[in-house]
Structures are given as structure tokens and as C-alpha cells.
Amino acid sequence: MKHRSLADGAKQSAQLSEQEQEFISRARSKGPAGTETEIQHTPQPPGAPAVPVTQTILPQMTSRINIGARCRPEIALTVKKVSLERQMTGREPYTMQDIIEEALQQWLTLNGYL
Template identity: 40%
Template sequence: MAERRALVEGLKTPSNPPVDPETEKKFVFRDKAEAAAEANATAGPAPTPTTAGPVSRIPLSTRMRSDFAAALKRASLERQLAGVEPNTLQDILEQAVEPWLRGNGYLK
């Protein structure tokens, strides 16, 4: 096993090529606008904005009948294997609850 040493000592290893101090300062203290421009140049084209904003999700915990839970899990797995959407528990539950909320006036 190699001998343990401090991180600073590892950085001073002569096997590493010397770093130009000016380049090092430019990297460490570079302007934020310059950094943002560099990130945008490497990120590629910006995604197109959608008309509807992303829907945020929160965790929700509830209890349901065991036969409903088993049937829901089975439906989810079978739909995933068949490649049918919606196939996640979350998406199936959202699709099932939405008509009830709309029908009872809780969603517009």
C-alpha cells in the first residue's frame, strides 16, 4: 500500500507538469459572465420553451386497499412490458384522479 501523505504534498509532486501561474489565475478568478458564455458555447442549442410550465410534484403518502395496490402494480408492470403509456404508478394514479377532481370542481 502506498504511503499516506497530505493533499498539498500530492499537488507538489514533480511528476505533474508545471502549471502556468497566469493560466491558473485566469481559471480560478475568471469573470462569471465569461464562465456563463463558455458554458453556453459547450451546451449546444437552447431547448425550445413550452407553453405550459413544468408541473411540480410533491411526495404524497396514503394507504389503499391491498387488492387495489396489487392490481395497480400488476397493471403498471404489464404496461411497462408492453410499452404502453401511462405505465408508471404515478402516471396511472394521476390519470385516474384527475377526472374526479375536475368533475367535483377542484380543478379547472
């Protein structure tokens, strides 16, 4: 595929049909799928109570982040051993990440943080 200059692209955009122009402008304002925050808004009369706003979680907020915690070697070796055993028997969770995440979630819930 040959790359074209910005000037050539601008010249070609003047030749697009109305339907093509609408498609481009709609895609530009909407952004990639799943990255836009969806907000429902209905006009309210002055003095009316506020209506809660519905928002979706952005994809980058649903991924996992590194927390950089360190642990004792015997704990790390045990988690690795359990992970491999569970993977071989096909039991979930079997990844080290999932096992540690589940343990942290249980601890946080038990201590009232979640």
C-alpha cells in the first residue's frame, strides 16, 4: 500500500460523497468502540433533583495493573507449585496472577475494604 501525503488526502476528501463524509465525521466524533464514556442526559427543570449519570468503565480501567509487591521466597515457590499443579489438573484458577488476585480479594473483603 502506497503512503500518500496529507495534501493528497485533503484533495481526495473534497471528492467524497455526502454519505462517505457523514461516515467519517460520525466515526471521528464517536471514537473507537468501547473507549467512549456513555453518559445519559435528560434536560431537567431548574430546582429539580439531580439525575444520576450512567458511565461505562473505560477499557484501560478494566485491565490489570502492576502493584509491585514483593513476598517471601517460600510463598512465591508455593504459589508457583500450586499454579503448575492446578494447570496440570485443569482446575481454575491456575495462573499465579489469578490465585494471588483471588487471595487478595478475599483478604480485602474479610477486613472490610471491599
